[in-house]
Amino acid sequence: MSADTRLLIELAQIPPEGLEIDAELDRPRLHLEEDAGFDLRPGARLACRLERGEGDSVHVKGRFDAGVGLACSRCLERAEFAVGQPLDVFYLPRIVDRTVDAEEEDDVELTDHDLVVAYYDGGRFDLGELVREQIVLSTPMKPLCREDCRGLCPQCGQNRNHVDCGCQPAADPRLSGLAGLLGTK
Ligand SMILES: [Zn+2]
Ligand SMILES: [Zn+2]
DSSP states (O other), X not given: OOSXXXXXXXXXXXXXXXXXXXXXXOHHHHTOOTTSSSEEOTTOEEEEXXXXXXXXXXXXXXXXXXXEEEEOTTTOOEEEEEOOEXXXXXXEESSOOTTSOHHHHHHHHTTOTTOEEEEEBTXXXXXXXXXXXXXXXXXXXXXXXXXXXXXXXXXXXXXXXXXXXXXXXXXXXXXXXXXXXXXXX
16 A cells, blocks of 8 residues: 555546546545444445546546445444445535536536535645545434344343343333332332
8 A cells, every 4th residue: 555545536637538546545545533332344446537627627537335334223332334325526626716607507417316415625635524524424324233133121121132131121211210219119
């Protein structure tokens, strides 16, 4: 692996024929903080092609594949989730150029209905930032280790996927609240 672990792309670095990127994704490249909320599993990759377009735009097309480790929202065990997806992004310089005519903007708009536009400053952009955002967006909000995860027993706290603890189902919480009020709990 190169000593430079960043995926920082300088516009001037992209030749007229385009630039192929095939890079391993790791925490430094993705600028992942320790508290990102998930582990990045080894073997994550970004493979894409960069092509320069009109007005210093750059078309990034390809895909990334990554596995992330997340705690199951029911049983809290770590489970792995595949979050790979295609990338199809246009980078545009952030400078608002009022001389760009509407026709040219239309061309960009109509290129693809799944078009994603990102903006860059200072003649460079970081594909690591882009992929990190995409990973965060495709990470499930309520991850499940499996569809039928039985979760933790609310009484004894054991993982019901592994043990049949035999606890009785919880009483209706409204009734137990009432029992508490009556001093019979
Ligand atoms: Zn689970
Ligand atoms: Zn139990």
